[in-house]
Each structure stands twice: as C-alpha cells, then as structure tokens.
Amino acid sequence: MITWLDPQDPFPPVERALGPASDAPGLLAASRDLTPQRLLLAYRQGIFPWYSEGQPVLWWSTDPRMVLAPSALKVSPSLRKTLRRVLRDPDWEIRVDDNFSAVMRACAMTPRDGQLGTWITHEIIAAYVALHRLDLAHSVEAWYQGERVGGLYGVALGRMFYGESMFAHRTDASKIALAALCAFLERHGVTMIDCQQETDHLASLGAAPIARTDFIAHVRAAAASPAIEPWRFDKGELRRWAGTNSANGAT
Structure with missing residues (x-):
C-alpha cells in the first residue's frame, strides 16, 4: 500500500x-x-x-538509482568527430535557457521506442516552468542554422543536477547538448547527474546504477551546496570532449 x-x-x-x-x-x-x-x-x-x-x-x-558522473560521459569516436565539427562550424550554437517551455514541449512530442504517449503533461510543464522562473530548472539547447534541433532539461539544486528528458530532431543533437552540460557541470564540481531509471540508452552514455542509500547520501550533501551561478555557457564547453585546445577547434 x-x-x-x-x-x-x-x-x-x-x-x-x-x-x-x-x-x-x-x-x-x-x-x-x-x-x-x-x-x-x-x-x-x-x-x-x-x-x-x-x-x-x-x-x-x-533502488538502485541510475546516475551519470559528468566526467564519465561516454563519447564515441564518431561523436567526438561530430563535436569537433560543431566547434568549427558557426552554424552550430549551444544556448542555455533560450526557451525552457519549448524544450519541454519538444521532449513531450518526440516519439520514443517502446513508449506510447508522454508523461510530460500540461501539469508537468507548468510545474517545471515555475521552477525555471525560480532559476532552479534549466534547459540546454543545440541550435543549427537558427533552429533548435535538440536539447534537454532538468532541475539544479546546489551542486546536484536532476536530468529529466532529452530530444533530438537532428542526429546526435541531444548528445551534443548533454556533452556541453556534462563539461559545464564537471567544471563546477558537480559529480552526479540523476538519471532516475535504468535504460540501455542511459547506460550507453556512461550512466550506471548505484544503491539508493548512496544516492540519498550524495543528494543531501550536494543539494545543500552553493548553487551554480550563472547558468551561462556556450559550445566552447565541448572542447572537454573533442580533444581541442583552441577557440577555432584545432586539435
């Protein structure tokens, strides 16, 4: 019961x-x-x-709880090549909180294998938009030629990030956003992203299950830490994964 x-x-x-x-x-x-x-x-x-x-x-x-350490993100050789191209190409942008509700709606409308409908209801969108207005929920968005083609959103408390959903309307667009987010979070001392439930897709990105007791202990400390300010970054964060060391993406 x-x-x-x-x-x-x-x-x-x-x-x-x-x-x-x-x-x-x-x-x-x-x-x-x-x-x-x-x-x-x-x-x-x-x-x-x-x-x-x-x-x-x-x-x-x-229990267990699926989590991703930002430093443990799996970047395949093909994705690394894509990230280098994104760094070089001015048509690609990473935007943060450009339109939080639009990202949520895109996540809700994107078809997913084995899933009928969506859990991202109008009520869910309204509640998380309210958190966004409090600067406690954020979107990371991949843009190509002036169009939002992928992204993700989640909740940020202290040095804890709770991932909620991702979408891609162009190959690897959500992974590009996730790679930028992981580099940003790692730079700010975040060591765990909550992924909630175990899936093969999350495992392929480097996420792994941990005991709920360990997760709760981490959350208590991390969420009570000072908040990240400001939530602003660009595609330069991708150099962490692309193996580049200059602004123009040279290796």
Missing part, C-alpha cells in the same frame, strides 16, 4: 517505496498536488514524479 499525500503532508521515508518484487518497484506515494514546493521537497529527498495523463501524481524513489 502506498501513501496518499494531502497538500501539507510530508513524504514518507523512501524505504517505504515498493520493492523489486512488486508491479511498480520504487513507487512511494501519490498526490493531487504538483507544486514547485512539493517538487523541491521531493528532489531534496531523492524522489521524483512520473505518471500519465488521468492518473494522480505518482512519486518514486527507485
């Missing part, structure tokens, strides 16, 4: 989440409210929302 939360109720301990033998491993609680305050409370405790249209808000704390 999971806990039903009224607006003023605290989350139950994450240890009460349904176990691996259940039909919904990691499911902890349900509620009607999805406010910025509730989201921040959740993230600081290693809890995240995930539900479909027509369901109550479902709150999860999975």
Whole structure:
C-alpha cells in the first residue's frame, strides 16, 4: 500500500517505496498536488514524479538509482568527430535557457521506442516552468542554422543536477547538448547527474546504477551546496570532449 499525500503532508521515508518484487518497484506515494514546493521537497529527498495523463501524481524513489558522473560521459569516436565539427562550424550554437517551455514541449512530442504517449503533461510543464522562473530548472539547447534541433532539461539544486528528458530532431543533437552540460557541470564540481531509471540508452552514455542509500547520501550533501551561478555557457564547453585546445577547434 502506498501513501496518499494531502497538500501539507510530508513524504514518507523512501524505504517505504515498493520493492523489486512488486508491479511498480520504487513507487512511494501519490498526490493531487504538483507544486514547485512539493517538487523541491521531493528532489531534496531523492524522489521524483512520473505518471500519465488521468492518473494522480505518482512519486518514486527507485533502488538502485541510475546516475551519470559528468566526467564519465561516454563519447564515441564518431561523436567526438561530430563535436569537433560543431566547434568549427558557426552554424552550430549551444544556448542555455533560450526557451525552457519549448524544450519541454519538444521532449513531450518526440516519439520514443517502446513508449506510447508522454508523461510530460500540461501539469508537468507548468510545474517545471515555475521552477525555471525560480532559476532552479534549466534547459540546454543545440541550435543549427537558427533552429533548435535538440536539447534537454532538468532541475539544479546546489551542486546536484536532476536530468529529466532529452530530444533530438537532428542526429546526435541531444548528445551534443548533454556533452556541453556534462563539461559545464564537471567544471563546477558537480559529480552526479540523476538519471532516475535504468535504460540501455542511459547506460550507453556512461550512466550506471548505484544503491539508493548512496544516492540519498550524495543528494543531501550536494543539494545543500552553493548553487551554480550563472547558468551561462556556450559550445566552447565541448572542447572537454573533442580533444581541442583552441577557440577555432584545432586539435
């Protein structure tokens, strides 16, 4: 039995989440409210929302937890070649927070293998846009010839980043955005990105599962650290992965 939360109720301990033998491993609680305050409370405790249209808000704390160390991002030889081209080509840009809600909508509308519909509902978009206005949620966007062709968004608390979703409308565009984000976060002392749930795609990018107890311990310290300011960077961050050492992308 999971806990039903009224607006003023605290989350139950994450240890009460349904176990691996259940039909919904990691499911902890349900509620009607999805406010910025509730989201921040959740993230600081290693809890995240995930539900479909027509369901109550479902709150999860999975064990193990999939995470990506920014320094551990897997950059294949072909992606490294692409990143060098992006650095050289003025048609490519990395923009931060150019249009946060547009990135969320693009993530919601992008078809994904094995997934019908989207969990990024209008309610989800409104809640995360509210966090963005508080400078606690950010988008990283890959632009080509003046068009947004890929990107990602997530929540940033202290020195902790919680990744939410990515999209690509051009080959490797989401990976370009992720590579720029990882380099930026690594430079600012962030050692863990929350990826929430295990997938083959995340594993191919370098993410790995860790025990929930280890994840929660890290979150408590990292989220309480000073925030990154300002959230501004450009494609020069890609030099971390492209093996370049000059502004024009020379190797």
